[in-house]
Amino acid sequence: MVKLSVLKPTGVRIAALVVILTLMTSLLSGCLYRGDRQQGGTVSYMESVDRVQRALDRFQEDKGILPIVTAGEETPRYEKYRIDLEQLKREGYLEELPAAAFEQGGTVYFLVIDEESDPTVKVMDLGTMQKVNDVQRKVLSYRSSQGGALPGEAEGETYPGLYPVDLQLMQAESLALASVYSGETLPYLMDAQGNVYVDYAFDIMQAIDQSGKTPQDDEDLRTWLTDSSVFVPVKSLPYRWNGSEPVAHIN
Numbered sequence: 001m002v003k004l005s006v007l008k009p010t011g012v013r014i015a016a017l018v019v020i021l022t023l024m025t026s027l028l029s030g031c032l033y034r035g036d037r038q039q040g041g042t043v044s045y046m047e048s049v050d051r052v053q054r055a056l057d058r059f060q061e062d063k064g065i066l067p068i069v070t071a072g073e074e075t076p077r078y079e080k081y082r083i084d085l086e087q088l089k090r091e092g093y094l095e096e097l098p099a100a101a102f103e104q105g106g107t108v109y110f111l112v113i114d115e116e117s118d119p120t121v122k123v124m125d126l127g128t129m130q131k132v133n134d135v136q137r138k139v140l141s142y143r144s145s146q147g148g149a150l151p152g153e154a155e156g157e158t159y160p161g162l163y164p165v166d167l168q169l170m171q172a173e174s175l176a177l178a179s180v181y182s183g184e185t186l187p188y189l190m191d192a193q194g195n196v197y198v199d200y201a202f203d204i205m206q207a208i209d210q211s212g213k214t215p216q217d218d219e220d221l222r223t224w225l226t227d228s229s230v231f232v233p234v235k236s237l238p239y240r241w242n243g244s245e246p247v248a249h250i251n
Contacts, residue, residue: 045108045123048098049230052083052110053121055093066119067093068112078222078232079124081112102126113226122232125180128198132177132235135188136196138170143194150194158199159248162189162237165196179203180231189237191250200225200233204246215241 059067069082085103088094100106100123108123142151152166165188167173179186181203189197200222207224208215215221221239226232239246 045100045230048100049110049121049123052085052088052094052098055088056083056112056119056121059088059091059093060119066112066115068115076235078111078113078226078234078236079129081115082124083110083112083121085110111232113232120226122226123230124232124234128177128180128234131175132188132196132198135165135167135172135175136194138172138175139165139190139194139196142170150190150192152190158187158189161250162191162197162248164188165190181225181229182206189248196235197237197248198233198235199248200236201239201246201248203233204239208246217241217243221246 056067066081067084067087069084071080071082085094085097085101089097097104098106098110100108102109107126109126111122111124112119113122114120139151143149150163151169152164155164155166158164167175167188177186177188177198178184179200179202181200184202186202187199189199191197204221204224207228208221210228211224215224217240219241221241222233222236237248237250239248241247
């Protein structure tokens with residue numbers, strides 16, 4: 001009969017187990033908090049945002065203006081006031097640009113929101129912007145080839161005047177979008193003219209559920225995302241509370 005030997009825990013084995021568990025915890029944390037980290041997971045977005053916020057505050061205190069790149073009136077709310085990081089560095093308010101910044105080859109723009117009342121630094125994910133732009137081109141191409149029909153219009157309205165975008169119908173499944181907030185796959189929306197947006201209802205509902213509070217009927221629910229994250233909801237529409245869930249509204 002073959003005897004099975006039982007390995008007794010030793011100090012070395014216990015230490016190794018602790019290391020393994022620590023690594024697993026770190027990896028899981030990286031997945032759970034995907035939205036708060038740059039690519040590579042080595043530097044927190046929050047750290048960069050805090051650093052730019054301090055620089056912006058000092059700049060405004062000294063000069064009475066904000067260091068922003070001029071944008072047209074038609075620029076959407078959460079894309080409008082991009083921070084001039086080069087100016088902040090050139091004038092000594094930043095020692096170096098954040099590695100995540102587009103200006104450094106990174107994947108985000110640094111923006112200001114609440115520019116008149118409480119200028120606050122956030123980031124806009126360029127990966128999200130690029131995917132929406134790619135879907136937009138696909139939708140317009142589909143409409144052109146299908147006599148004006150939109151890919152998903154036949155499924156009916158998701159919200160008043162807004163329709164789901166059927167990626168499969170356009171053979172564009174590779175453009176599925178992972179949320180910067182939750183990591184969940186978010187749907188795309190389009191209006192009757194084929195303009196494409198991201199549907200952030202899931203993320204907004206999650207933020208509301210976690211807060212334990214009830215939104216006001218007249219507030220733009222996108223602020224629930226910017227209040228709880230460094231990201232802005234790029235390519236979004238305003239949302240209103242209908243008593244039980246967020247509903248997107250065409251501007």
